[in-house]
Amino acid sequence: MTSESIRKLDAIDLEKLSIEDVKAMKNAGLRQALLNVLRAQVEGNEHKFSDHNSSFIGDR
């Protein structure tokens, strides 16, 4: 991998973005994806880490 591609894979800090900022985004795919990330950040993962690969019960 190039250093550029590694840099692009570094984690992105979402703290500076509010949910209103995200909802106002024009790119609908990005908007939906970031809303999911924000939801996951708020809800946290104190109770559950990982879904069973061979099941989809949609409890997130």
Next chain:
Amino acid sequence: MTDPIPFHTFIWKVASRCNLNCSYCFVYNLRDTRWQDQPAFMSQAVALKTAQRIREHCEAHQKEKASIVFHGGEPLLGGAKHLAAMLSAIESVFKDSGISLTLGMQSNGLLFDAEIGDLLLNRRMSIGISLDGPPEINDLHRVDHEGRPTSHKLESKLALLTSDQYRDVFSGFLCVVNPQADPVAVTKYLLSYQPRGIDFLLPLNNYDCRPVGKESDLAATPYADWLIAAFDYWFSRGVETKIRIFNSLINMLFEVPSEVESLGLHPVDLIVIESNGELEAVDSLKSTFDGATKLGYSVFENAFDEALKHDLVVSRHVGAASLCLECRSCPLLSTCGGGYLPHRYSSSNGFDNPSVYCADLQKLIKHVHTTVSSALNRELLESRQ
């Protein structure tokens, strides 16, 4: 040493037989043959003891929430009566416990009817359906015991399940990737049912049984190419339906954990209970060698805390420490997590290998992260102008 992470998700093999004979099924058609020794259905006694063990485990670890997933075989094979008996066992143990249970099942959907739909609504249990795409794709592998296609019947069941009456219990689709299918056509078809979620699964191949399209060249990336096309279609549409593999990769770009055991380095907090009450670390290991899932424990003899100490369970709690040297030195390690455990297997080297899909995972991860990063940078630039 840190305390072991308690189990959260309990996969119940309520039936160990199936009305389908899918060619890629890890229970019946790959390496493991132990299903033949299992009772066809989980009994009331096993269900009751399993529920008691789960409550005991939750109370020992002060857990207020847990998930129970009915799986098989086909969990609807015993009909509404068997399903109700399993749920009654759970209710009798957990009433007044203060523990909140999430209930779900993974089914092929062919036995779904109004009686089962009403039962699921009444007991607040969701149902995920296994479906590989439109009929011409789904019927390549998902056939009955006479080799006959099943899609036509399933589509009529899906019409009922996705009706206003039962849509609340419909959680989504699991779809096994077929690199010879059109990824956009498959994605469009699944999205046409407006599911809450979808996941695309890589077939349960390994180094001894290489994936279709990678038989002679593990550097080939037909699965990445397929998933990238599906991702680009999904991301460009901005639909509300989640696709678990894609959402997990995006989550990890923002240091939010993966949602699924096959990606990332977070602990795997699930365990499988066979129809006779035996415990298994993860059922999909049946794809690797006969007896791979066997822990040697049973709900009748052992508490779940004993299983927490088993090497196979511990290995999925320790992140990178259980991975091969090549994975540990990879810059994508925290996202990939070495890929899914069964995909790492070779008879010569056990699980001490990168995923047989390593090249695909690298290409997919880079594409998803680059696409999302670029889109976010564009949005941020435009918002400043």
